[in-house]
Amino acid sequence: MEKANNISMVSIRRLPKYYRYLEELMDRDVSKISSKELGSIMGFTASQIRQDLNNFGGFGQQGYGYNVKELHDAIGKILGLDKEYKVIIIGAGNLGQALANYNNFGKAGFKCIAMFDKNPKMIGLKIRDAEVIDSDRLCSFLRENHVDIAIIATNAEAAQEVTQNATGCGVKTIWNFTNTDIEVPEDVIVENVHLIESLFTLSFLMNNR
Amino acid sequence: MEKANNISMVSIRRLPKYYRYLEELMDRDVSKISSKELGSIMGFTASQIRQDLNNFGGFGQQGYGYNVKELHDAIGKILGLDKEYKVIIIGAGNLGQALANYNNFGKAGFKCIAMFDKNPKMIGLKIRDAEVIDSDRLCSFLRENHVDIAIIATNAEAAQEVTQNATGCGVKTIWNFTNTDIEVPEDVIVENVHLIESLFTLSFLMNNR
Numbered sequence: 001m002e003k004a005n006n007i008s009m010v011s012i013r014r015l016p017k018y019y020r021y022l023e024e025l026m027d028r029d030v031s032k033i034s035s036k037e038l039g040s041i042m043g044f045t046a047s048q049i050r051q052d053l054n055n056f057g058g059f060g061q062q063g064y065g066y067n068v069k070e071l072h073d074a075i076g077k078i079l080g081l082d083k084e085y086k087v088i089i090i091g092a093g094n095l096g097q098a099l100a101n102y103n104n105f106g107k108a109g110f111k112c113i114a115m116f117d118k119n120p121k122m123i124g125l126k127i128r129d130a131e132v133i134d135s136d137r138l139c140s141f142l143r144e145n146h147v148d149i150a151i152i153a154t155n156a157e158a159a160q161e162v163t164q165n166a167t168g169c170g171v172k173t174i175w176n177f178t179n180t181d182i183e184v185p186e187d188v189i190v191e192n193v194h195l196i197e198s199l200f201t202l203s204f205l206m207n208n209r
Numbered sequence: 210m211e212k213a214n215n216i217s218m219v220s221i222r223r224l225p226k227y228y229r230y231l232e233e234l235m236d237r238d239v240s241k242i243s244s245k246e247l248g249s250i251m252g253f254t255a256s257q258i259r260q261d262l263n264n265f266g267g268f269g270q271q272g273y274g275y276n277v278k279e280l281h282d283a284i285g286k287i288l289g290l291d292k293e294y295k296v297i298i299i300g301a302g303n304l305g306q307a308l309a310n311y312n313n314f315g316k317a318g319f320k321c322i323a324m325f326d327k328n329p330k331m332i333g334l335k336i337r338d339a340e341v342i343d344s345d346r347l348c349s350f351l352r353e354n355h356v357d358i359a360i361i362a363t364n365a366e367a368a369q370e371v372t373q374n375a376t377g378c379g380v381k382t383i384w385n386f387t388n389t390d391i392e393v394p395e396d397v398i399v400e401n402v403h404l405i406e407s408l409f410t411l412s413f414l415m416n417n418r
Contacts, residue, residue, distance in 0.1 A: 012410060012413055012414070013406070013410055015409070015410070015413060016403075016405065016406035016409035016410060017406060019409065020388065020389075020405075020406070024389075078413065079409045079412050079413045079416075080412040080413060080415065080416035081409065081412065085412070094306065094307040094310040094311060095307050095311060097303070097307065098303040098304050098306065098307030101303040102303060102304060102404070104388060104404075104405055105405070105408060108405065108408070108409075110408060110412075148415065149411065149415070172415075172418075173411060173414075173415045175407070175408065175411055179229065179313060180229075180233075187418070189411065189414045189415055189418060191407055191408075191410060191411040191414070193402070193404065193407050194225075195311070195313075195402065196225065196229075196313055196314070196317065197222070197225035197226060197229070198384070198400055198402050199314060199317070199319060199384065199400075200224070200225035200228065200288045200290065200317075201221060201222055201224070201225060201400060202358065202382060202384055202398065202400040203288050203289040203290065203294070203319075204221055204224060204287065204288045204289060205221070205382075205398045205400070206289065206357065206358070206381075206382045206398055207288075207289035209381075209396070209398060
């Protein structure tokens with residue numbers, strides 16, 4: 001994580017937000033924007049915007065502002081969105097199926113090429129381009145196919161075991177949707193989406209408004 | 210947001226994590242734990258643990274540690290998990306259906322009582338206890354039924370409109386799953402789950418490892 005080491009995760013997490021807002025500006029045919037204007041749309045200060053973007057190479061010119069499309073494309077490239085990725089989903093239950101069906105991931109270049117489940121009833125089911133394959137075949141599939149990202153969408157109890165199977169057979173990047181933390185080898189990257197924690201945070205805020 | 214005003218969102222977001230880890234300890238029949246032990250499991254320092262828990266009332270005794278069940282139940286109460294909540298889902302596509310089907314929310318007391326969609330083909334479909342109702346009937350439903358939380362699971366384009374309909378008819382708490390930010394009246398709480406931002410963050414980390 002060469003770059004990531006020098007830049008805070010908070011800054012990194014803002015990058016996809018810039019990308020989204022710039023996309024919306026392009027849709028509205030805005031071609032140029034100042035850091036002040038961009039900040040006011042996004043709820044950041046102009047200096048925060050300039051500082052963030054300086055982290056990633058510095059864009060725009062003093063007194064001119066940013067070229068929306070250039071900045072959008074540059075951030076897209078920094079995020080790696082100029083490439084295509086092969087994704088598998090482990091766990092073909094409701095959440096796994098919803099993720100396989102979610103059009104936005106495919107449009108952004110993240111193609112689900114297979115799903116895995118141990119439930120015999122699910123095997124053979126096809127969602128978009130991805131067929132559900134028996135979990136027993138995960139390792140052989142990973143050896144025969146290049147896979148960039150494994151999404152873990154099993155229940156919490158199975159999460160650690162399937163993660164070990166996946167990383168043991170070469171997966172280096174995990175998107176974890178289970179309600180638990182998973183342990184991975186040092187060179188494996190994990191991004192968690194803990195839905196239940198988000199819901200409980202909402203519950204707290206609702207009860208303390 | 211009386212309490213929330215004095216306590217940082219970062220601390221608040223850690224509460225559901227404490228709750229989860231304490232639940233796992235209970236499952237393993239651990240009845241007592243020191244802040245040092247709890248910290249080492251969760252990857253925090255002992256002083257961070259003590260500071261967090263002091264924020265929410267102070268638990269445990271110096272030199273004794275925490276009673277796991279007591280702390281678990283106390284945090285559950287702070288999170289409002291000792292009550293039941295009625296939830297609706299607006300947007301009955303794949304993601305909406307997956308959320309309606311997701312057993313963990315119901316088990317935690319968040320019951321989905323209805324879903325709304327404008328697609329005539331979806332109307333009448335039943336997922337667990339929730340039937341899909343015509344979006345045109347959202348407001349009358351909200352006037353006749355107490356609803357604690359509306360989940361927005363439409364596409365990004367529809368998000369602002371359905372949010373306005375929901376808040377205009379009394380919804381005060383929104384869990385937003387769309388790939389956009391929504392504007393709400395000041396007294397409405399919004400928690401966002403931006404899946405695509407999480408994926409793009411993962412993409413960045415993967416490309417900069």
